[in-house]
Amino acid sequence: xxxxxxxxxxxxxxxxxLVGVAAGCGGDNGxxxxxxRLIFLTRQSGDYDIRLRTNNDRQPVELGRVLPWDSQPVWxxxxxxxxxxxxxxxxxxxxxxxxxxYVLAADxxxxxxxxxxxxxxxxxxxxxxxxxxxxxxxxxxQGDVYTMNADGSGVARVTDDPALDIPxxxxxxxxxxxxxxxxxxxxxxxxxxxxxxxxxRVTKLEGNDVSAQWSPDGTQIAFESxxxxxxxxxxxxxxxxxxxxxxxxxxxDAHPVWAPDSxxxxxxxxxxxxxxxxxxxxxxxxxxxxxxVQREDAWPAWSxxxxxxxxxxxxDNNRExxxxxxxxxxxxxxxxxxxxxxxxxWSxxxxxxAFVGYRGSRRDIFVINVDGSGLxxxxxxxxxxxxxxxx
Numbered sequence: 118x119x120x121x122x123x124x125x126x127x128x129x130x131x132x133x134x135l136v137g138v139a140a141g142c143g144g145d146n147g148x149x150x151x152x153x154r155l156i157f158l159t160r161q162s163g164d165y166d167i168r169l170r171t172n173n174d175r176q177p178v179e180l181g182r183v184l185p186w187d188s189q190p191v192w193x194x195x196x197x198x199x200x201x202x203x204x205x206x207x208x209x210x211x212x213x214x215x216x217x218x219y220v221l222a223a224d225x226x227x228x229x230x231x232x233x234x235x236x237x238x239x240x241x242x243x244x245x246x247x248x249x250x251x252x253x254x255x256x257x258x259q260g261d262v263y264t265m266n267a268d269g270s271g272v273a274r275v276t277d278d279p280a281l282d283i284p285x286x287x288x289x290x291x292x293x294x295x296x297x298x299x300x301x302x303x304x305x306x307x308x309x310x311x312x313x314x315x316x317x318r319v320t321k322l323e324g325n326d327v328s329a330q331w332s333p334d335g336t337q338i339a340f341e342s343x344x345x346x347x348x349x350x351x352x353x354x355x356x357x358x359x360x361x362x363x364x365x366x367x368x369x370d371a372h373p374v375w376a377p378d379s380x381x382x383x384x385x386x387x388x389x390x391x392x393x394x395x396x397x398x399x400x401x402x403x404x405x406x407x408x409x410v411q412r413e414d415a416w417p418a419w420s421x422x423x424x425x426x427x428x429x430x431x432x433d434n435n436r437e438x439x440x441x442x443x444x445x446x447x448x449x450x451x452x453x454x455x456x457x458x459x460x461x462x463w464s465x466x467x468x469x470x471a472f473v474g475y476r477g478s479r480r481d482i483f484v485i486n487v488d489g490s491g492l493x494x495x496x497x498x499x500x501x502x503x504x505x506x507x508x
Contacts, residue, residue, distance in 0.1 A: 187480055192471060193247045195465065196223060198247075201219055217231070217238050229268075231265065240283070249267060251264050259280075261278070262276045277313070281299045282298045293310055294308065296309070297329060301318070303324065322344040324344030328372050330374065340352075352382075352399050370388070371385050374418065377419060377423040381397065381398055381423070389406075392413040394406075396444075405445065414428055416428055418463055421463055425447075428461070436458060437454070450489075456475030457475045460473045474494075481495070
């Protein structure tokens with residue numbers, strides 16, 4: 118495949134790793150193809166998403182939320198480190214036209230490149246004990262799931278299938294991995310041991326099943342599916358039984374995120390014509406609308422105690438990080454910068470949020486205290502400005 122960073126240089130709309138056309142681009146012309154499928158970035162309802170389109174699909178399939186450059190910060194379980202992926206070497210003298218996974222301390226020190234393969238590596242997920250990371254890689258010529266030690270050593274291939282395999286994280290006990298795979302034709306959910314053994318198919322819907330997340334207690338999996346050509350939020354037991362369509366609406370309901378209590382889900386919906394955030398129990402209760410400002414609200418992230426949600430809103434004409442109580446009260450704005458702030462991620466102790474901020478020509482990772490104080494810029498991406506983040 119064409120080098121990822123080189124593709125980014127071709128167009129302001131082009132992003133890294135699998136990928137081709139981004140939001141605002143005029144079409145799919147020139148975008149690279151992977152296993153007869155087109156991967157591209159787009160924006161809908163406030164979220165930036167990787168999307169997949171097969172040659173026979175009229176509608177693209179969302180694979181998950183993403184960001185270019187320094188992207189998707191993920192806290193280690195103990196809160197001491199942050200992993201992310203980046204094409205930060207693009208346009209440097211020693212550039213390698215590649216996307217890699219990095220880690221740094223939560224205070225911004227100790228930046229370490231974990232992957233250095235000529236192929237693209239992205240989507241890191243910490244194991245519950247913080248000792249290993251699962252990630253996506255094309256290093257063997259196809260999109261597969263790998264694991265490695267937290268220092269980048271001990272890389273092991275988990276999946277080996279000609280179809281696309283996308284990681285969605287570890288089971289809470291650290292024994293299994295959750296993936297979405299096209300090995301059955303459309304994208305279905307599977308679980309497997311961390312060494313790739315004992316593969317179990319979880320979903321068999323006719324649509325594509327993505328944006329998946331294990332419940333904190335390990336008993337269920339929430340995901341979105343295009344079953345019936347409408348995107349809905351589902352939950353299913355981890356063994357594939359008891360599949361439930363929770364939303365049952367004619368409009369898009371997407372990006373489910375579990376609360377720490379394993380009972381509530383936050384999700385994004387277009388049911389009021391605008392992108393808004395809702396919370397509902399998995400016992401068929403009616404959802405509570407958390408945001409209602411007739412602007413785009415998206416990217417919900419639960420606080421570790423389940424009392425609050427961080428989210429992204431453009432209600433003040435720019436995408437910023439906000440907080441709200443889980444019932445929608447007490448909404449406050451945390452960031453205030455001319456550049457967009459996206460992808461909030463809570464620290465395990467609930468004291469800080471990591472996010473991706475656009476500052477001038479750069480897209481970097483920041484942390485901020487939940488009262489809005491103590492803003493710290495952790496990375497300084499050397500990539501140039503490229504307008505064209507993904508949950």
